[in-house]
Amino acid sequence: MAGSPAVGWIDIVVILAYLFVTGYLGWLGYRGTRSAADFLVGGRSAHPIVMAVSYGATFISTAAIVGFGGVAGLFGMSLLWLTVLNIGVGILIAFIFLGEPTRRLGHHLGAHTFPELLGLRYQSRGIQIFAGTLIVLFMPLYSAAVMTGGSVFAATQFGIDFDVALLIFALITAAYVIPGGIKAVMYTDTMQGFVMVFAMLFLLVFTYWTLGGVTEAHRALTDMADLVPGPLAAMGHQGWTAMPAFGWGAQSYDLWWTVITALVLGVGIGVLAQPQLIVRFMTVRSRRELDRAVPIGAVFILLMVGTPFVVGSLSNVWFAQHGPLLEGRVAEVIDAQKGRALVTLMKEDSSGRWQPIISPKTQAPAQAALIISERRAAADADGEAFELVAGRSATVVYTKGDADQIIPSYIAAAMPRWFGVLFFLALLAAAMSTISSQFHTIGTAAGRDLYERIAEKGGRREPSILVMRLAVLVGLVLAVTISYTVRQEYVVARFTAIFFGLCAASFLPAYIGGLFSRRVTRAGALASMVVGMTVSLFWLVFIKAREAGAIGLVQRLTDGKTSLLSAYPNWPSVDPIVVALPAAALTLILVSAVTRPPDEAHLRRCFPERRP
Structure with missing residues (x-):
């Protein structure tokens, strides 16, 4: 692999120009942010193109491009099932079935954040505080994954020290999200989204052209099945164009359960319960804007997710031929x-x-x-x-099996130097578009959903923009600290899957129930959230081998085992969402069935268009 060249003056000029445009858009957001409603939901006046591209750019980050693209290089094109779920669930179901009810309920209740939407729907200050606490505590984990992905690429492509690159990412993001609120976030997301589209299109076309075309590239990748490293083959890897071996009760099926439950289901379903994405639905005026955003979002996600998954897998062919x-x-x-x-x-x-x-x-x-x-x-x-x-x-x-290094290594070794700079800008765009939304969500959760609800005396008070901006800064520090201290195998994809799965188990049943059912109760929603979070965390700490082994608590309790179920094949590879989400949904149904129905007057306020 070619050595990483130092940053040249042309690189610096291009990057500074990009940052200048980003800064200008952030300033426009700051100039248009005069109230808490502006900071939180942009005055509910976002253009459908801006909302769709902002949603997609927030959804897709360096976690998808570097982290999951690298995992595709490791495990193969079976990860394309995640692209199917990203479009089918993250765009079609999210926009068509959940977007309008979310927008309508948010407008009826005057909600500005996802925890506030849940709290007002169930008339529960406790639910709002619980959801806000979960976001503040665990979203920095996802933010750390995004910053790590961008920083790893910068270190590989330009010879920049990882710690320096990480600090640059953090400072740039803080510079525009703290003052500008969601308007600055959405303006910059849109510009960054178009940079990402161009970079992904070029990356896909160049890769196929280098490898002799689509048919030849895929044939060559299929023909490499006997080059699968031994440890991966023992887990069930059958080649980069084949699904892992499926079954139950033997180590040779571990890879299937890892790919399908942790990566495909965990992220593919978890996207429906992402607070930073749900709030986008509350930034538009009507269903018309949501409907117009669907095709834009679907094409954007197809390029942003499908390209790195395909290229990550095909990078194996390039190294086998030209490495x-x-x-x-x-x-x-x-x-x-x-x-x-x-x-x-x-x-x-x-x-x-x-x-x-x-x-x-x-x-x-x-x-x-x-x-x-x-x-x-x-x-x-x-x-x-x-x-x-x-x-x-x-x-x-x-890359010695380090998935996070696969995409950066391929770009540095195979692509033209000028594309390395462009791709860095695309990753910078992907990272900052996602990070800015994450930190905006952390800030609003801490400021509006925790500080105000805990501190309020009697009536509701006007939100404090200062508190929200300080919370963004605290979240930024936490994420940077995690990125500095945690460096493990495919950490980017793992952190992302953990957070997505945790959100799905904790929020999804209560969220969907609150949108479509008049019978779901406050007690049912809160119990569902507690069960979903508790089961997820228990599974991560004691059952899921990679996470439990990294945490270390189970090892001290069991004389070195990495899972309480290490003697039972496949269970330590199963993701928490497989157990936690059904448990949370069942809890919602059972507790709601035996507790008092919500107040009818409140339900008429939530759903004025429906009759009992």
Whole structure:
């Protein structure tokens, strides 16, 4: 892989010009923010194109492009099922079935935030405080994932230190979201969305052109199934164009449960309960704007999600054909006719002899499946002659299985230098469009949903913009701290899936029930939210092996096990949403059935267009 060049003066000029435009749009938002309603929902006057592109740009971040694109490079095109759910659920169901009821209910009740919408619908200050607390505590985790994705790319492409890149992202975002509110967020989202569209189109076309066209590229990727690394094959990886092996009760099915439950379902369904997206529905005046936004949002999501998933998978073909050579001794012949072999990787020492490369994870000699292209005689550390082979392999070999490095490594090695700058701007756009909305949501949750509801004495008071802006700053500090301290395998995708799944289990039943059912009660909604959150957190801390192992509590309780169910195959790979969301929905139904129905006068206020 080519080394990362330093930032040149042209790079600096282009980036500064982009930041100047971003700053100008942020200033326009600040100039138009004169009240709390302006800061919270933009005066409910957003244009449908602005709302649709802002929704999409908020939805799609570096978590999708770098994080999930990298996971596609690791696991393959099975991740395209997430694209299907992103469009089918995140756009069609969200806009057509949930958007208008959300907009209408928000207008009837005068709600400005998602927790406030729930609190007013159920006439519960406690529900609003609970939802606001959940957002303030856990959204910084998602924000950290987004900032990490952009910072990893900057470090790879420009040779910038990761910590410096992270600080730059944080300062730029704070500069326009704190003063400008949601108007600044939506203006900049729209501009950034168009930058992202151009970059994704070029990336997709260039990748297929480099690999000889669509048919040839996919044929080559299918033909690489025997290059799947051993650890992935043991989990059920059957090639980058095939679904993982499906079944139950053996380790060889773990990958299917990871891909489908944690990544596809967790994020694909969790998008419906994202507070920073739901509030977009309350920024337009009528259903007409929502309907006009559907095709724009669908095409945008298709490009933003489909492109990195396809390119991430196809990067394996590029590295196998054009990547740097790896050298070593043949350990096992995979296919003699195709020149493929499992090779023990080696490096030459100062005396000209070759020694095995030791894997830092296993402390054993590192091995990789290579397409052999060169052979020559060499001597090992004991002076014994052997045949040294050289060849290329899949992306995952060069990035040592670090999914977050796959897209940055591919861009740096395969794409023209000028595109590296453009793609950096696209990632900067993706990161800032999402981060700004996240921090805006954190600020409004802390300021309006926590501070005001806890501090109010009697009547409701005008929201404090100052408190909300200070809360944005606190959320920013928390997210940066998490990004600095947590650096694990595909951390970007994992943090995103955790937050999306937690929101789905905690909010979705109460949210949908509040929109469509007159019988859902305050007690049912609150119980559902508590059960969804509790089951999700329990599963993450004690059952889901990767998260529980990283947290470490279960290891101290069970003498080193990474899951309470480690003796039961597949359970430690199942995402919390599979258990927590049904439990929350069932709780909503049962508790609502045995508690007093909501006040009829209040229901008429919520749904004046409906008759009992």
